[in-house]
Structures are given as structure tokens and as C-alpha cells.
Amino acid sequence: MTSNLNFKRHRRLRTSSSMRSIVRENHLRKEDLIYPFFVIEGEGIRNEVSSMPGVSQLSLDNIVDEMKEVHMLGIPSVIVFGVPDAKDEVGTGAYVNDGIVQQAIRLIKEEVPELLVIADTCLCEFTSHGHCGVIHDGDVDNDESLELLAKTAVSQVEAGADIIAPSNMMDGFVIAIRTALDEAGFTSIPIMSYAVKYSSAFYGPFREAADSTPQFGDRKSYQMDPANRLEAIREAESDIEEGADFLIVKPALSYLDIVRDIKDNFNAPVVAYNVSGEYAMVKAAAMNGWIDEKSLVMEKLTSMKRAGADLIITYFAKDVARWLSE
Numbered sequence: 001m002t003s004n005l006n007f008k009r010h011r012r013l014r015t016s017s018s019m020r021s022i023v024r025e026n027h028l029r030k031e032d033l034i035y036p037f038f039v040i041e042g043e044g045i046r047n048e049v050s051s052m053p054g055v056s057q058l059s060l061d062n063i064v065d066e067m068k069e070v071h072m073l074g075i076p077s078v079i080v081f082g083v084p085d086a087k088d089e090v091g092t093g094a095y096v097n098d099g100i101v102q103q104a105i106r107l108i109k110e111e112v113p114e115l116l117v118i119a120d121t122c123l124c125e126f127t128s129h130g131h132c133g134v135i136h137d138g139d140v141d142n143d144e145s146l147e148l149l150a151k152t153a154v155s156q157v158e159a160g161a162d163i164i165a166p167s168n169m170m171d172g173f174v175i176a177i178r179t180a181l182d183e184a185g186f187t188s189i190p191i192m193s194y195a196v197k198y199s200s201a202f203y204g205p206f207r208e209a210a211d212s213t214p215q216f217g218d219r220k221s222y223q224m225d226p227a228n229r230l231e232a233i234r235e236a237e238s239d240i241e242e243g244a245d246f247l248i249v250k251p252a253l254s255y256l257d258i259v260r261d262i263k264d265n266f267n268a269p270v271v272a273y274n275v276s277g278e279y280a281m282v283k284a285a286a287m288n289g290w291i292d293e294k295s296l297v298m299e300k301l302t303s304m305k306r307a308g309a310d311l312i313i314t315y316f317a318k319d320v321a322r323w324l325s326e
């Protein structure tokens, strides 16, 4: 009846699982995953973050087993965030030699040397006011914050960090860090820049995990307006000029158009940060039985790959690595 109608039969390529697998365009791999974790001062601590079920702040003595597990699962890299005991106006804990992050990096490089350790380089977890730099006249002072950021990066690399990931959104942070690293002899350490970081409500649960909620105001004078697209290109462009080796887009899920823009406009590897709020929403819905967690997570991370991400920072990394091995 319909055989002489002229239309294209797209369903031919979907007839079986094998057929679908040979025409699949994008793939999620274990190598794409970067596992974020929180190291806290103290001993014997494993504090589950209430808004992020399955994610815990770990003390140093609990870090090694966690990192061995990550490595065993085939995840090649982790990104470390610190939760210090003491905070001050200028975030001293971020750049002291025995800071919590520096201690964690040393320990991991000693115990699980194959694991690539990415150091998040910022001050907000270490400042008493919770902002990402030094405060002058009620706002973050750009240039003064750069100096401390560069100092933080150098101390993290001295501790053994393989990649520096500056996240505070000060102008010039890539060149300031690149110059400081080069002067210290660390010319081969790459910079994974949080080039495009929006001022986002999706960061809520992270602030509980990293204890980094600003004590006054917000971060809108340095993080980007979610309404802007061209501004993302400008941000990434200057970071590339300043020497960034990777470009991060954060958050990921509501910003897949930006991930694609960055992929299309630059030749550097693109990293999507699947942030805490994106994780918490899935977990909450899954706990209520409203969604199929595994299918949804795989679909959403694959959509980040499809959008152009080469790498994905995700709290789901361990689950995904397990699912990929099934």
C-alpha cells in the first residue's frame, strides 16, 4: 500500500541494539570523567553532605581508600576541594605549605601516583567572608586577589598537583598563574581554566559541601550573568590568549549551548562541570522513585558529550564508571 510512497525510513538504523550501537555518534568513556571530592581537616571524618547523598567530606585518613577506589574504577583524574578548620580575611589556608589541600595532594601522589590530581585554585573555601578573593570597599579586589591566587597555584604544584584549575573568575587569573608557575619552574603544568563560570543557583549544595557560602552579598560582580552568551566567548578568548590549556564551562546542564559555542570557537579541550545542584535534583527525584537514576544520569552526561564536552567533572563519576563496566 505505502511501498510506492516516497519517504525516508530512518527506523532502519534503530532496529536492534547492535544496529543502534554501530550508528551511535557519541560515547561516554571512563576517561572522560573527573571525580570531585572534599577533604576536611581532622581524623576519622566522613560527613555526608545532606543535600548531596553519596558525597562526603573526608578527612585525610579516609582519602587514600577513596582514591584507590576511584583509580580501580578506571577514572583517571580527580579534582580536590579543601575544607579547612581556620579561615581568615585573606584565605591564608589556601596557600600555606601544609594547607589541607596541599596535604591531600601529597598523600594521593604518594599512595596512588597514577591518579591525575587537579587542584581547584580559589580562596572562597579559606576566607572568613566566603568570597573568592580579597575584599576592598565591599567588593573583591581583582589584582590583589591575583597575587594570592598565583601563590596558591604554586604551592599546590609544589605539593604535587598535576593540573591547576583556577575558579575565582578574576580577570587575568590565567596569565597571573601561568607566569608564576613558569617562574617557579613549572612550565609543564597545564591550566584548566574555569573560563566560563556563571553566577548560578545550581551551586547551592556545593556551598554546604565546601562550606563556602558568601557571608555578605553575592558573586555577581565576578561570575557571569546566566543571560549572556557572547560574554562566554569573550571570557574563553582571553583565557586562551593568556595561556589556558583546557576551558571549563560551569554549570553544564542548563548551559549546553555554551558548551557547544566554546567547542566550535576554540581548539582547546572543553570541560563541562556537572555541578552540585544538577546532582542533587537527580538524587532527590531518584529517592522519591520519580525517575530511573541510571538511565537519566547516562542520558544527561551523554548530552554533555554531544554538546561538545571532552571531559566532565561529575559527582556521579564512580557510579558511571561502574555502569560502564556492566
Ligand SMILES: [Zn+2]
Binding pocket: 122, 123, 124, 125, 131, 132, 167, 168
Ligand atoms: Zn571561589
